[in-house]
Amino acid sequence: MNDYDIDxxxxxxxxxxxxxxxxxxxxxxxxxxxxxxxxxxxRRWIWATAAVAAVFNAAIAVGVWNRAPVPVPLPSVPAxxxxxxxxxxxxxxxxxxxxxxxxxxxxxxxxPSPVRLPPADPFAIEALEAEPIVFxxxxxxxxxxxxxxxxxxxxxxxxxxxxxxxND
Amino acid sequence: MLLVRASTExxxxxxxxxxxxxxxxxxFGELVERHQGAVYRAALAALxxxxxxxxxxxxxxxxxxxxxxxxxxxxxxxxxMVSIAWRLSLTRRRRIIWKVxxxxxxxxxxxxxRAPEPSPEGRMQMVELIASMREHIRGLPPKLRDALLLTxxxxxxxxxxxxxxxxxxxxxxGRVRDARLRLKQKLNKT
Numbered sequence: 001m002n003d004y005d006i007d008x009x010x011x012x013x014x015x016x017x018x019x020x021x022x023x024x025x026x027x028x029x030x031x032x033x034x035x036x037x038x039x040x041x042x043r044r045w046i047w048a049t050a051a052v053a054a055v056f057n058a059a060i061a062v063g064v065w066n067r068a069p070v071p072v073p074l075p076s077v078p079a080x081x082x083x084x085x086x087x088x089x090x091x092x093x094x095x096x097x098x099x100x101x102x103x104x105x106x107x108x109x110x111x112p113s114p115v116r117l118p119p120a121d122p123f124a125i126e127a128l129e130a131e132p133i134v135f136x137x138x139x140x141x142x143x144x145x146x147x148x149x150x151x152x153x154x155x156x157x158x159x160x161x162x163x164x165x166x167n168d
Numbered sequence: 169m170l171l172v173r174a175s176t177e178x179x180x181x182x183x184x185x186x187x188x189x190x191x192x193x194x195x196f197g198e199l200v201e202r203h204q205g206a207v208y209r210a211a212l213a214a215l216x217x218x219x220x221x222x223x224x225x226x227x228x229x230x231x232x233x234x235x236x237x238x239x240x241x242x243x244x245x246x247x248x249m250v251s252i253a254w255r256l257s258l259t260r261r262r263r264i265i266w267k268v269x270x271x272x273x274x275x276x277x278x279x280x281x282r283a284p285e286p287s288p289e290g291r292m293q294m295v296e297l298i299a300s301m302r303e304h305i306r307g308l309p310p311k312l313r314d315a316l317l318l319t320x321x322x323x324x325x326x327x328x329x330x331x332x333x334x335x336x337x338x339x340x341x342g343r344v345r346d347a348r349l350r351l352k353q354k355l356n357k358t
Contacts, residue, residue: 006352013301014320018209022222026204030229031197037230038193 181245188236196233203246204229206323207253210332213317214257216306224260228253243331247324251332261310304354308347315343 187195212221232249318329330340
């Protein structure tokens with residue numbers, strides 16, 4: 001085989017390998033993908049929006065629940081007649097008879113008639129009285145100039161003795 | 169859409185692009201019809217697998233629609249679409265899973281695309297030679313094989329293929345030349 005024949009052989013083999021058409025037409029598939037990508041954008045986002053809204057609402061609900069005032073029980077009131085217990089449960093009522101008679105100690109068989117007082121906050125906190133802060137100048141005595149006197153150093157004359165002959 | 173279908177032959181690619189940009193997405197269907205073969209064959213050349221090639225071609229055409237505003241008209245619409253398909257194909261070819269599957273031999277390699285017709289004994293030798301040559305082409309380095317197959321597809325000129333591959337035309341021609349040279353050497357050895 002000469003070069004020309006080999007080139008033809010290569011072209012034929014390569015052509016057979018690549019000369020193909022899509023097994024199914026791509027146009028409908030591509031156009032369907034395009035329509036799907038274009039049209040339902042709101043439909044795609046609506047679920048995400050709903051999910052975010054649900055999470056947001058749940059977070060708000062949890063926050064509100066945690067901040068809800070916890071009912072504070074009144075201080076224990078000694079036993080009262082049954083008829084008055086319902087009133088005793090009301091948090092705004094305070095009875096004027098703090099010490100109810102014990103069982104069987106009612107005088108004359110009459111149950112004590114509680115006197116209702118206007119609603120009062122039993123847990124009211126009185127305001128603290130604080131004295132106003134008064135600023136005053138601080139008087140500091142001026143520093144005294146101290147003079148440090150240094151005693152004169154007296155140096156005595158050195159006397160050098162001659163070395164001993166023994167050199168000890 | 170009727171306008172597009174009625175005047176398919178007269179409307180140029182550029183006019184179709186303008187129609188799509190103007191909001192007529194149906195005009196893009198005509199562009200798909202015209203160039204799906206070239207896009208598909210480019211993917212087939214890179215991937216060697218018909219299923220993958222169809223998948224990538226579809227993905228490339230959808231991507232081309234979405235990026236149509238980026239088409240500046242420097243190259244033809246076909247070259248531009250082929251370049252998109254080529255990049256997607258190379259991305260897929262680099263994936264490890266794709267390589268593994270190819271090694272396992274579960275894909276329909278570029279082989280037996282056209283079954284040999286019943287032929288007289290005198291042509292049997294040529295059929296065997298072509299089959300042998302296909303084997304040699306498959307054994308080429310990817311860059312040389314790509315160049316040879318894209319040229320053989322005949323959809324684009326070598327300059328257009330080079331533009332689609334984003335390489336100099338001289339480089340592309342050199343690859344085709346090298347591919348042919350190697351094939352001739354292998355044929356002479358056998």
